Amino acid sequence: MQPTETSAEAVKRVEALVQEAFAQLPAGATLKFSDGSDHGSCDDAESGLPRGRVFVEKRYNVVPRAGGGWPEEQAIPALVAFWEKQGYRVYDDGRDRRDPKFVVDTPDGYAVIVHGYDRGDHYDFTLSGSSPCVWENGTPEP
DSSP states (O other), X not given: OOOOOOHHHHHHHHHHHHHHHHTTSOSXXXXXXXXXXXXXXXXXXXXXXXXXXXXXEEEXXXXXXXXXXXXXXXXXXXXXXXXXXXXXXXEEEETTSSSOEEEEEOTTSOEEEEEEEEOSSSEEEEEEEEOOOBOTTSSOOO
């Protein structure tokens, strides 16, 4: 059982990945926390993996400025291009879906997601991040 980042470090990394992604989007929007957890359980009785680890998950809404004409059609292409340059591995390429999404994994096991929701006359977008399983304090409890 190897040491990991702490859950506090995982929180910072998830938040940094989401902020990094948001910085790639066209100007004219803000980021608003939606939901998430700093301590989701990684325990799965059937996995055979060590018990007691946690993961971090955060979701944010991308909120266009009112009446700003935010270029929503540029959101996913901008992130795909950026994440490809970073060498992130594509986990789920769902750009062709009615509610498009694109999910990547970073080399250190984090996931970052952009998800669009078709509202008929516009799309709403979320940016999410999640960590791999970590020990709360970086090492397993004795």
